[in-house]
Amino acid sequence: MNPESSKARLSVVATPIGNLEDITLRALRTLKECDVIYAEDTRVISKLLARYEIKKPLQRLDAATEMKKAEEIISRLESGEHVVLVSDAGTPGISDPGARLIAQVRTFSPDMRIEAVPGPSALAAAISIAGMESDGFSFFGFLPHKKGRQTMLKKIAANEIPVVLYESPHRIEKLLAELAEIGASRVVIARELTKLHEEIVSGSVAEVQAHFADHPDTVRGEFVVIVTP
Numbered sequence: 001m002n003p004e005s006s007k008a009r010l011s012v013v014a015t016p017i018g019n020l021e022d023i024t025l026r027a028l029r030t031l032k033e034c035d036v037i038y039a040e041d042t043r044v045i046s047k048l049l050a051r052y053e054i055k056k057p058l059q060r061l062d063a064a065t066e067m068k069k070a071e072e073i074i075s076r077l078e079s080g081e082h083v084v085l086v087s088d089a090g091t092p093g094i095s096d097p098g099a100r101l102i103a104q105v106r107t108f109s110p111d112m113r114i115e116a117v118p119g120p121s122a123l124a125a126a127i128s129i130a131g132m133e134s135d136g137f138s139f140f141g142f143l144p145h146k147k148g149r150q151t152m153l154k155k156i157a158a159n160e161i162p163v164v165l166y167e168s169p170h171r172i173e174k175l176l177a178e179l180a181e182i183g184a185s186r187v188v189i190a191r192e193l194t195k196l197h198e199e200i201v202s203g204s205v206a207e208v209q210a211h212f213a214d215h216p217d218t219v220r221g222e223f224v225v226i227v228t229p
C-alpha cells in the first residue's frame with residue numbers, strides 16, 4: 001500500500017505530566033481516530049482514555065520491548081494502520097521509549113509518515129517557570145545510577161550553561177549532596193509540576209538541602225533539577 005494515499009502513520013503523542021486537562025485538542029483527536037495505541041504502561045494511559053471516554057485497543061511498548069515490538073508496529077503501518085505511541089507522561093522519546101522504535105520505522109519503512117503531536121514535557125514546564133537568566137541549557141535526563149555517574153557529574157561541573165536533570169525522590173538528596181561536592185552554585189527544583197503539590201525550591205545547594213531536611217514530607221513525587229554552574 002502506498003503510505004501517501006492511506007491513513008497509515010505513526011503519531012507520537014504527548015500526554016499530561018499530572019493534570020489530565022493538559023492535553024491538546026489534536027492529541028485527543030489523534031487518540032480518537034487511531035487504530036491502536038502503544039503505551040508504556042497500559043493502566044496509566046487507560047485513566048487518561050477513560051477521562052475522555054476514548055476506547056481503543058491498547059498494546060504495551062516499554063524500554064524492554066521496544067525493539068521487539070518495532071517489527072509488529074512496522075507491519076501494522078505497512079498494512080495501512082494509524083498507530084499511536086504514548087509514554088506514561090509527557091513527551092515520548094524524552095527520557096522515555098520512542099527513539100529506537102522511530103529509528104527502526106525510518107530504516108525499514110522509509111516512506112512512512114511519522115508525526116509529532118506535541119504537548120507537555122516536564123523539561124519544558126520546569127524551564128518555563130524556573131526564571132533562569134540564561135540563553136540556553138543542557139538537558140542530561142536521568143544521571144546513571146552507578147557506572148558513568150561521576151563522569152556526568154564532572155560534565156555538569158564543567159558546563160557553562162545550566163543543566164537540567166530528571167531525578168526520582170529516592171535519589172534527590174543524594175544528588176544534592178553530589179552537586180554540593182562538585183561546587184554547583186545554585187539549583188532550582190521543580191517538584192510535582194501541574195499537580196496538587198507543585199512546588200519550586202530554589203537557592204544555593206545548601207539552602208535547598210536545608211529546605212528538604214526541614215520538610216521531609218516534600219521529598220516525594222517527581223523532580224526536575226536545574227543546576228547553575
Ligand code: SAM
Binds near residue numbers: 165
Ligand atoms: N517523557 C517525560 C517528559 O516529557 O517529561 C519524562 C519521562 S521520565 C521517565 C520521568 C521523569 O520526568 C520523572 O522522574 C521526573 O524527573 C520528570 N517528571 C515527570 N513528570 C513530572 C512532574 N509532574 N513534575 C516534575 N517532574 C516530572
